[in-house]
Amino acid sequence: MLNSREELLFLTKQLVEVESIVNTEGEKELAQAIYTLLSSFPYFKENPSYIIKQQTINDEQERYNVIAFVKGTKKPSPKTVLLMGHLDTVGIDDFNHLKNKACNPAELMEALQSEELPPLVASHLQSSQYLFGRGVLDMKSGVASHIHLLNYYSKHPDQLEGNLMVVIECDEEDGSHGILSALKELKKLKEQHQFDYVAAINADFVSPLYQGDENRYIYKGTVGKLLPSFFITGAETHVGSCFEGLDPNFLAAELTRTINYNPELCNEAFGETTVPPVSLKQTDLKPTYTVQTALSAFVYYNFFIHSWSPEDVLDKLKQQAELAFTNALDEYKKRYLQYCQASKQPYQEVVWKPRVMTYEEMQQLLIEEHGDVYVVHMENFKAELKQDLSLDTRMFSAKVVEEAWKWMPDKDPAMILFYSSLYSPRIEVTGKDDKETILIQALDEAIKKVQPSYDYPIRTKNFFPYISDMSFVALSDDEQGIAAVTSNNPGWGVKHFVNYQDIRDINVPVINIGPYGFDAHKQFERLEQTYSFEIVPMITNEVIQGVLRSR
Template sequence: MMDTREEVLALTKQLVGIQSIVKTEGEKAIAQALYTLLASVPYFTANPTHVTMEQTTNDEWERYNVLAFVKGRKRKSNRTVILMGHMDTVGVEDFNQLHDYAFMPDKWMDLLKKEEIPASVSEQLQSGDWLFGRGALDMKSGLASNLHLLKYYATHPEELEGNLVFIAECDEEDGSHGILSALKTLKRWKKEHHFDYVAAVNSDFVSPRSEGDDNRYIYKGAAGKLLPSFLITGAETHVGDVYDGLDPNFIAAELTKQISYNPDLSNEALGEVTVPPVSLKQTDLKPTYTVQTALSAYVYFNFFIHSWSPKEVLKKLKEQAYFAFTNALDTFTERYRAFCENSNQPYKKIPWQPRVYLYEEMERMLTDTHGEAFIRHMDDFRQELLNDDTLDTRMFAARVVEEAWKWMEDKNPAIIIFYSSLYSPRVELTGKTENERNLIEALARAVEYVQPEYEHPIAVRNFFPYISDASFVALSDDDAGIEAIQNNNPGWSTKHYVEYQDIRDINVPVINIGPYGMDAHKRLERVEMTYSFEVVPNLTNRVIQEVLEKDLNENPSAENM
């Protein structure tokens, strides 16, 4: 095995020392530092076009990716492996007045030794095999591993068959502008240098999946992540006449009860199951206090998928929303009847029925009814709404739906379903293509090679369970799935846009070999050094070698002319 620990440790500390919190000036600072480091390597000094720092596109923030590549000289081949990892971190509000120490691992660990921390964490701290600090786990140690391998092959290109591409992307912790912008560069290099992208290795962190879990996980593919959203309109009434109207918050509560934690909405594939959805926001849209019920409410949910398409998810959620609406009206009716009996008032049949629309269905209805006038109005409204800097993509989408609803002739209560944020595509690695089969086989051989050198079991699973930039280098969805995203995001092409065709053009099978640790995004974030600084780079290197040498071993005459 390669001797990697000391350099990966040094690189990790150097990267952690740069405060690269997402949506801050630190994202620019770390990109500049990485570019300067790489540009000083003799290979890149001799080949300056092989390393670049490029600003992200269609991004309201100024930030940059750093990309580089090494062309192997052992034997020429177009086969190319991509190493990828993000430079940004979450914030340090959890460190309170000690936030500066979050970026100084040695001083931070000295402080922690004087604090009362859980016994298991203290044991790890005292062991000398764990490094603490913001980004140490997520994921600057993974980036350092990739950086070490890039520098090694830049120094020893004669040991590399094919090509190695390195990506250090920004903005993974927010909107993935980094990797989406990097796709343009990958496509350009594919054309200019005839790169054949046969595999990608992402190096995001891994953690125990349950208490007592001793496995160090490697993941094939990645879970997809959606943000299905619901605008619920009600029938406004004065609070003194509660049964004359229908509070949208009442329906929203039933909807959340129906969807959150519902195991029927967990997606099983290849023997693995996603966690069920959970509400990330529930609010009404009243701007100020009044004694009238709200006109509308807004709810959105985190939703992970393995094999379902965004189109299938909308279909399932439309059924769930109809069921929730029905339950809400049944409960309303039951309570209204009881109130009438208790107060000796006459009961009147309620006038409402469950109504659930996808956004594209409502938009089509309104276009058919109002034609060009509706289309022009909504286009102008979106453009004007862009001037409101307080709106993120989620609230922007809600405001668009709210505005469209004003054009509905039938204003009876309804639920409108839409997507209001970035879709991180699911990636299934099943062996359906030759490149997928080669990568799966290479990973198996790499684990077999490294496992005897490490005491804890290295386990391979099918889906990386968190949000990851690995989702943006391969696409398992068909055109109908992507169209469901586009047609049901009210902010599409204005506040939000993704060129999913760029992903399809690259479409490289991806695995995740990343550092192992605990408490990412938390004050006690920490990474285990033996696995992360020794095993991870060696596993990754073995995969690189196995994949790049695959067709050369079977076809010795293969060359890049």
């Protein structure tokens, strides 16, 4: 089994050559290809019910997960280790004129020989140690490693003191419909076979954390990700009388200046610190050109967390928004006064005050003001709005807040804070229970055993720094923290819903042992073959064995 390099290289290329960009037919095609491959294994021919192609639930796309498991016979046990990986990729437009070769590593690498490349990329291309192409790193090589291990144990179940299950999910790169649907199947299998899920191992990519970083990282737990959003209203005016109104874009710009790259909004835990928030969209909501200033603007920010709850984030951002609003009004008054002095016009007192509220607070106000008439109106509005499939969850939420704002009795400028997309929960794996302790010990022992056979340092860290489906197999947030998400998401229950109880029902500690490389989601995506094809399956196997043989 440990002579895995050539097999994994071949299998990775096969997977990459099936273009499986998220939200395209390719996801369905690759799921079928993987299902067909696994079904060809003799073990699954003998046990066809042990492999499942599961269609995602409540999904606007037709796509599938593939779930398969091997029951060990060395010492039959309910203990089950999950191996996780996603089959979808991001798009290929960034490959530009080489787009038609993005999913063919051999042709792409040959074409790159004639390109002007950055020095590091060129050296990797010439080294023969790297494989290039969309999905080689994120994360088809990780899926290949899991399939390799599943295949081995399907031939040697007598070497398993428990069970091994592979969950290959779709839609990781967008809405996580894959893993959220897989939870339903995992719960069903748990009941049917009395499985006890004791550990999960994801195989998403790892990369250097800074220039010159030669460590290969394995992560215990994962960062959480939120998408805090603001609907910002101003006071409309003709541009020729600009100081008779307040441009919401002016407020939005100051808000972004306050939040973007702000170290005060980095979350430190266990000696590790998240990157600060950064804007992912900033726009006004004017549908067409006019000479009036906009009525409203919409902005949202990526926000990573290690230990803060979604409720904590709302509190911190509400404070930042109040500061930004105050600063914007102060600057507005200053510029207005300078203009009045220059134009010799009288200065009129600026009456607007900073006003920031959460969506939940606005809802409570509007329900108290209008009662059932408002509630019924908004339910009907959401139902009709859902028919517009061009709206993603983020813009859907903005439209809902925009409609609700029309019912506000006080239309003075305001910032409404809400969540407009999926919350990927943070996970801490610290040894707080027996399952976590056993997994951490097994990982430490695996690294100690494998490290002498590899030249570069293999290090553990507490939080996987990228978004992944690891977030949906355990939950570190309490009910109050989750309630802050559900009560402040305007699309909740209509455009967007997550059954967090499904996550609590699985609740398995998770680590990430993934392929190593550079430029995931970029044109020069590539993996280093020795670590990815030899060391990753070796460490993963040692952890599987260590967890299952523990008492």
